[in-house]
Amino acid sequence: TLADKQYRPKIHFSPSTGFMNDPNGLIFDGRYYHLYYQYNPFGPYAGHVHWGHAVSTDLYTWQDLPIAIRETEAGEAYSGCAVLDRDNRSGLFPPRTQDKPQPGAVETAAQKAAQLFSPLPGDEQERRSVDRQAQDLLHGGRTDTDLLKELGNDPVSREQSPVPMSPALPPMAGGLVAIYTRATPQRQTQYIAWSPDGGQTLKDYEGNPVLDIGHNSFRDPKVLWHAPTEKWVMVVVRSREHKVSFYGSFDLKHWMHLSDFGPSGITGVDYECPALAEVEVEGETPGEKRWVLFVSINPGGPQGGSITQYFVGQFDGERFTPDDTIVDLTDFGKDSYALQTYENMPGNQTVYVAWLDNWQYCEELPNKSWRGIMTIPRKVVLRRDTSGWLRIAQNPYQLEALRRPAIPFALSRLEPQSSRQVALPTGEAVELLLDVSLEDRGSTLPDGDHGRAGRFAVVFSNRQGESLSIGFDGFSCQLWLDRSNLHGFSHPFFTGTFSSALIPGSRRFSLRIVLDACTLEVFANEGMSVGTALVYPANPLETLSLQVTNAAAVIHKVALYPLRQTMD
Ligand code: FRU
Structure with a gap:
């Protein structure tokens, strides 16, 4: 099939x-x-x-x-x-x-x-x-x-x-x-x-x-x-x-x-x-x-x-x-x-x-x-x-060996309520590296009832309206992973959202994300917090976007690599 x-x-x-x-x-x-x-x-x-x-x-x-x-x-x-x-x-x-x-x-x-x-x-x-x-x-x-x-x-x-x-x-x-x-x-x-x-x-x-x-x-x-x-x-x-x-x-x-x-x-x-x-x-x-x-x-x-x-x-x-x-x-x-x-x-x-x-x-x-x-x-x-x-x-372990030339995606700062996006290569596994700080919320920002201290999200999406997101919540200092807006599989136990234990201390975090067909692996803060999820988009995910709400984000590093295929 x-x-x-x-x-x-x-x-x-x-x-x-x-x-x-x-x-x-x-x-x-x-x-x-x-x-x-x-x-x-x-x-x-x-x-x-x-x-x-x-x-x-x-x-x-x-x-x-x-x-x-x-x-x-x-x-x-x-x-x-x-x-x-x-x-x-x-x-x-x-x-x-x-x-x-x-x-x-x-x-x-x-x-x-x-x-x-x-x-x-x-x-x-x-x-x-x-x-x-x-x-x-x-x-x-x-x-x-x-x-x-x-x-x-x-x-x-x-x-x-x-x-x-x-x-x-x-x-x-x-x-x-x-x-x-x-x-x-x-x-x-x-x-x-x-x-x-x-x-x-x-x-x-x-x-x-x-x-x-x-x-x-x-x-x-x-x-x-x-x-x-x-x-x-x-x-x-x-x-x-x-x-x-x-x-x-x-x-x-x-x-x-x-x-x-x-x-x-x-x-x-x-x-x-x-x-x-x-x-x-x-x-x-x-x-x-x-x-x-x-x-x-x-x-x-x-x-x-x-x-x-x-x-x-x-x-x-x-x-x-x-x-x-x-x-x-x-x-x-x-x-x-x-x-x-x-x-x-x-x-x-x-x-x-x-x-x-x-x-x-x-x-x-x-x-x-x-x-x-x-x-x-x-x-x-x-x-x-x-x-x-x-x-x-x-x-x-030794994933670097699979990296092909990085997809150009330069970015050093995202203002509150903004996003930047890039097209994903089709049919390939990708690795995304990020090192980000959320700035303290400025006094000029509107008060909202969510994202009180800022929220940063990595979103993989397609034209059919499906999305998969991984992000950092500045208020709880937790990561989240949300696969609920993908339509390829539904099952009572196939729950949609997950959040990590506290990532203590800081509004700076790093993410290393590997997305390969129906698999998502997230390694945060040099591997201190790991999230693994099966993900079933009904249609291929085509776009990667980085989004920030209620705070500005300083992007210390961003790199997106297609990965050399090793299995058929
Ligand atoms: C774990 C397990 C093991 C058992 C095997 C059977 O997933 O239940 O305890 O040896 O799978 O396939």
Whole structure:
């Protein structure tokens, strides 16, 4: 249909057909960024959950690949994550002929595991049979040069793919392992799957499940390598109990319960998709870090439906201790959910991707043949707010690389009750940068019953009378976002207006706005306040205008960039 085309983003990932929800298995493997995703290949609604898979070298240009994990008789393949098991601590990977014997790492891990967990009987035998199968599958009498050549001819090859090849992975004894939930109505258990081919296919471990507590709401494992205690740590939720459980493992096969966190913050109906990351604190002390625990909730978000909250604190390898009692959301809109942070990011940066949607209406959106969009990648740091509390600041990650020459739009001041406009390029994603101060209201201005201290708005509109606005209210010092005057989609829960928490202190604010087909992402004040919204104009938005009421605005900076298309 027209909507399927019209609303297809140009720089955001969306599936070609079917239904997509949470991002899964986000990992940089030294060569590719992987994006696995919750995927129903059979129709544009949730269900029959598989893991779809795409790779990229820049996090914007995605090459979609074959399904990586299927729904099986054991259940649907619910959300999870991926890690790089470089040293084959799991023992899941077959030994490679050219590898020198690698005693150190493997033995230590195995010894540690043996001390802490009593290995399951038959484990060694199991492992040998997995290894034998893998050996057959992977090597099958071929040399590593043959294998490399074959990998070069896989769907991610130089010839066939728009993804440029980057240098090959350093040789590794192990490889990529996914940890995810198998779900049936009766039971949710944690599975692991290893990849013989750099992440393209994922093979279930024969000893699955690796974690089963007899629950039907126990899901969404996210695993990270905790270097100080040399083990993997899993965060996973007991959804209905509003608990995040922490588990530890030396081999990804045996998991030991470490601690629980929660109920805390906003509980909603279910806790879902937890993520734990050590995040850099901006400021004078270089290298200062703090742990952030993200917990998604659905339904029951304050804006309705799905939302993600976060806690800032300490993590000692066993237990997460929040620094304070502050509850904060990642977004003031309602269309950013189930974020997952990238594992193994260059420079240990914290970068996440979220599902740009909400469970309240995701199955009824106007596009029909495909549904589901991911946010652009966002880098997270911690910054002190004016009261001294650490808050996350989120900004687009390396979006600058997509900028085409700026559309001329020079402007240094707007007088009260005036506006300036410029035509938008057709069919392209755009980025708008603004840095503005509202002047104090002059005594000559008429008194009105709204906009008492001035209001600045960015308005995207068309000849058909539709408009989408984002603005700053000088009286409340809040941002607002209004999608209610767009006519492409109506739904009782598709609410129209949102406002941010207080942007304290000042009448100066900055905005970085990305508009791409049916997606709007607003990053205010260097990422201290972020609003994400699906937007459905019935007709294309053609004009951008900046408007100010009841105050004059000083425009310190304005820039409008068309963005190079990365997706078709
Ligand atoms: C979150 C979620 C997860 C679950 C997955 C199923 O959106 O409900 O808790 O694993 O989606 O697709």
